[in-house]
Amino acid sequence: MNIDRFLKLADKMVEKIPAEFLRGLNGGIVVVEEARPDPEIDGVYILGEYVEDPYGLGCFIVIYHGSFAALFKGEPGHVWEQELRTTIFHEIQHHLEALAGVDDLGKEDARILQEFKRWAGKGR
DSSP, X not given: OOHHHHHHHHHXXXXXXXXXXXXXXXXXXXXXXXXXXXXXXXXXXXXXXXXXXXXXXXXXXXXXXXXXXXXXXXOOHHHHHHHHHHHHHHHHHHHHHHHHTOOHHHHHHHHHHHHHHHHHHTTO
C-alpha cells in the first residue's frame, strides 16, 4: 500500500475516534514514510509509538509506514487496515494511560519484547 493510500486510511480511522480520547494529544497522529526496525532484534519493526516530549513538542503518536511496508508487503489491503487500526488504538491506549498516570501497557510491551528476545536468541 503506497503512502498516500495509507495516509487516507489513517485519517479516516482517526476521524472516527471520540475527541475525548485525543484530549492532550496536542501533536496529533503523524504518519512518516520511514521504517523503524527494532535496534535489538532482527526482523522486528516498530509500527507506531507514543511520544511524550517534555521539551515543548507535547504528546503525539508516530506511525511508521515503512515498517508496515517491510512487514506486510504483498498482503491485501484489509491486512494493512487491521494492523493500522490495531496500532493506532494501541498507541492511543498508551496516551490514555499516560493521562491517568499509569503504564500498564508499557509494562506489557516490555514483557512481550523480552519474549521476542528470548525467542530470537534460540535461533527461531
